[in-house]
Amino acid sequence: MHLLAIGTTIKNIILKTESLRIGYRKKQLETVVASGIDIDVAEGELTAVIGINGVGKSTFLRTISGIQPALLGKILINTEAREDIRPQQLARLISLVLTEQPLSKNLSVAELVALGRQPYTNWIGTLSAEDRKMVKKALALVNIEDLHNKKCYELSDGQLQKVLIARALAQDTKMMILDEPTSHLDMYHKAQVLKLLKQLSQQTGKAIIFATHEINLALQLCDKIILMKPSQVIQDVPKQLIQKGHFESIFPSDLIVFDPVTETFRIKT
């Protein structure tokens, strides 16, 4: 078992990558998006993946979650090589919340959240008492019990995002991966959803990894940050990344600057 010492606490490592290279392969042609990725994520940790548009955040999340193959290197999930894990077992280890995923908005909230139980139900999808209990618990954790009978087409973007998070919780996995969970949300609801992820990582012990453009919020809330730059991918705690000056060079400096004192980006005047 891989363990990580954080202060005096020892935590299980849920995800580890070694010399990982990600990108796309078409016939003989390999397009490398990022390489030399060495990261680890432990239980109960909230980790943000940040970086400019097109740097490879979604490609990274799709690769670690098994939607697309790695070009090179290792991905260990709960100490097992990802390619050795059968799809059914992977679905019990990783839940995914993707943007723009096709979903039937004709379903009620409870029905959509119940889809998270698919890795556990029989082939006709009959819910057991345990499945129903997990759906109820997921709705309660996200604090949306009052929505359970609503149709998904009746929900606001913020409510729908919470329903998708509840579906991932109902899947009862060690790790939850979200790609831009706060896109389309206003400032208040962005903060609300990210705060919810923080609480869930602490309450449930899940490792939660999400891609985001909300750097200011991620710096305040996350245990760790995976910073993707065109030349390298670095993982560290927010304080260390700030102290080492990594945020000063993320964006071209003509428009916005990072203020290490307030730990926020500002428009250049």
Ligand SMILES: Nc1ncnc2c1ncn2[C@@H]1O[C@H](COP(=O)(O)OP(=O)(O)OP(=O)(O)O)[C@@H](O)[C@H]1O
């Ligand atoms: N299916 C694909 N085939 C080939 N190249 C792709 C494919 N999908 C994405 N890319 C390329 O991979 C690179 C990384 O894209 P990716 O979507 O992972 O970036 P991102 O950091 O998530 O971007 P954004 O912040 O804009 O969502 C880009 O150059 C993109 O054009």
